[in-house]
Amino acid sequence: MGEEEEDHDQPHVAGDVPVISTHQDQDQEQDRNEAYPWPVIRFDVPPTRTYHFCHQFRNSPNPNNFLKSLKWSPDGSCFLTSSEDNSFRLFMLPANGNEHLSDSACSVATDEVEDSFAANLVVSKGESVYDFCWYPYMSASEVDSKALAGISDPVTNVFASTTRDHPIHLWDASSGELRCTYRAYDAMDEITAAFSIAFNPSGTKIFAGYNKSVRVFDLHRPGRDFQQFSTVQGNKEGQTGILSAMAFSPNHTGMLAIGSYSQTTGIYREDSMELLYVLHGQEGGITHVQFSKDGNYLYTGGRKDPYIMCWDTRKAVEVVYKLYRSSEYTNQRILFDIEPQGRHLGTGGQDGFVHIYDLQTGQWVTSFRAALDTVNGFSFHPYLPMAATSSGHRRFIVPDDSKEDLHLSGEENCASVWSFSYDSLVGSDVNVSC
Template sequence: KTTPSPTKRQSVSTAGAAPTTILPPNTKNLRRRRRLEVRGQRDAAFWSTMSVTEAVGEEEENHPSDSPSGVEEMTQPTQEEYSWPVIRFDVPPHRTYHFYHQYRTATNPNNFLKGVKWSPDGSRFLTSSEDNTLRTFTLPDYGSDGDVSNCYTASDEDSYAANLVMNEGESVYDFCWYPYMSALDPVSCVFASTARDHPIHLWDVTSGKLRCTYRAYDSMDEITAAFSIAFNPTGTKIFAGYNKAVRVFDLHRPGRDFKQHSTLQGNKEGLTGIVSALAFCPTQSGLLAMGSYSQTTAIYREDNMELLYVLHGQEGGITHVQFSKDGNYLYTGGRKDPYILCWDIRKAVDVVYKLYRSSEYTNQRILFDIEPLGRYLGTGGQDGFVHIYDLQTGHWVSSFQAASDTISGFSFHPYLPMAASSSGHRRYVVPDDVHEDVPLSGNENCASVWSFTTASMVENDADTNDHDFNSLSEQENLHQDP
């Protein structure tokens, strides 16, 4: 590799430095050249809406701030004012919103949900169901001064209708949000999905239309579907899992252009079988974890797909992998496997601990999630309960019943003390009962949003009770006879 020139090295180092750093004389030319290079790499058909964003960026450059320190003064209070809510898991959450009518139709009364995921900005959540449909629900009053933690009252109606409904042609294998999705930037409001016998689709959340596709072909020049997908941490590429292979698509170049990497090395070491789950390390360390239906998990380097570790120990095929917030641990779950395994990727020798969940009798993919602070993990199971575990000790903390059937997905809100759950499983009709309807309650095949109690809420309640008690004591003293 060639060593960059001093001018280039200086320009790169000053790009992320403080505004008071002295820039070289040709900084303006470097900015213009870099902007033209990035603009030339973008596909015109895909980024057609970028003109508005570029116009805003050019206007900001034409009218720079007179005082760079003013920017620091504006952003500094915002970072200090916000603090992560500390959730009290010892207090049962209450159901804020509930949805089940929208997932039941006359043609498919036994439809069930496969999973739920919050958007990175927390403005909405996305669900996948057996009817080959993806639905997005926007959180009411999100980002305003309104209270989003209103308690849901049991009724025969859904809390509100889905904002967008997107239909896939076949069964949906996997879906994921663009990592830098923000409702304030319509260009970033996208998510990717993969379905059987279909290419990877990139959906526009603002319109519900298909923005572009990423196609992979087999040796017979036929479209082959990805079993799992994930965006890399920088949001520039889509990694897709196939049988003994991973294909990498450039997000800015839709079509059939991709790079293919085998999951097996020259000595046949690596990941065998279908790549069923993908996860990137959140600490920008360049690590990629991949799970397969062959009951193994492997860790690779993102840049050159170099094999680092192969982890054995799962009883069933891997269905979900996720790194801890600090990037030191990896959690894996499998089908027909009652345990989520915790691995220390710094050693990768043995399992640190196991987290139990009731999934030993189902092939269904059950998604778990780690709360934003990285201390607790929530997972569902066949018993209809969501179990919370302390990741520092591996001990069970609490549980609450989220549905009357299998909890297929559980996702924490990225900023608020809330979570979303999805439930349902495939029901087989007995031949003798073909003409009989299968009665389902509102707590089956449903999606729910839950609000947790925080430590600040408990403190405020305690202060309120003390204030009420003191006021009552004062009133009693006033009414006493002299």
């Protein structure tokens, strides 16, 4: 394993390590947010399924392949899926992908013999994917990203991944080539894999969660250079266990939330990794953490835990409220997301539904069926009134009846893009349903 990775001492890139002007990227991001007329999604109208994908996930050599998660890119030009066949698939919105903004948007059928379109990129990994994340100022150089995001820079079009027994890899989302490798070693000088990864808000560092420790890599210095911080103090106080999820506060307060399989969430300072406090109360190991858009609240979800918990980061004493989802009987990560306006949260579950909650009241708003099996991934588009879902779960095959067990409908083990009705902030009402 170690010898195999030695070839990655130098960055794999068609040129040099991506030198990213983060200050310029942040200024462009701020200008983009200020100028963009954010749509207000209408959850009282059921969404329409704009694009649907299932067949290409069943062509894998792994007969029991299923989707595990998906995430929209920061510029909204594409989304990335992770699946049991240890592969990433990138789907770019067509050049006319914003046609859903008119009255012509119609629902696609799930029983079609072909998917809406093929993945633009497939990156195959040798081992199980633990986590992946987009570079925060990513901007694609193709499709209609300029119309969606206002900027375009192929150097920033990258995402990071961590897989079992492998170091952290930085991938080119245009070509699928490996740009850089960030390696951590254990006490035996063997490569150890991160269980969770996240870029800091400025996009200059990669934070990685391990067993009772965090390693911080400089984005522009690939290799084995890193800072290491233990999450357990000498008196064994702090946060124990595998650090399985992490998220940064979006309001640039320098706060970092890290979830652990020990059922705790720690709040740290980004600059020094000082532990500020630890949150207790989740029934299962933490699988997902996300801050509210203003950074005042933190939402945490756990394995085989039916509740997403809301915490006030300014008080950190008790749970503000709990949001129910059907996840009591699965070990899968069930990902949730907050829409760009910051008012609503959407989450999947074992029941095949996406449930929407009002974050100001903690009350259920509505739900819609997204699949006939576990909806494990849900992600709002960063700018448009759209969302993407992924579904699937491991099926235990009986040898004598394998063909019957593997016969799946179009609404199982699938990914879909949904379009919502919305009201424009400029005052014009637009209905995008058929």
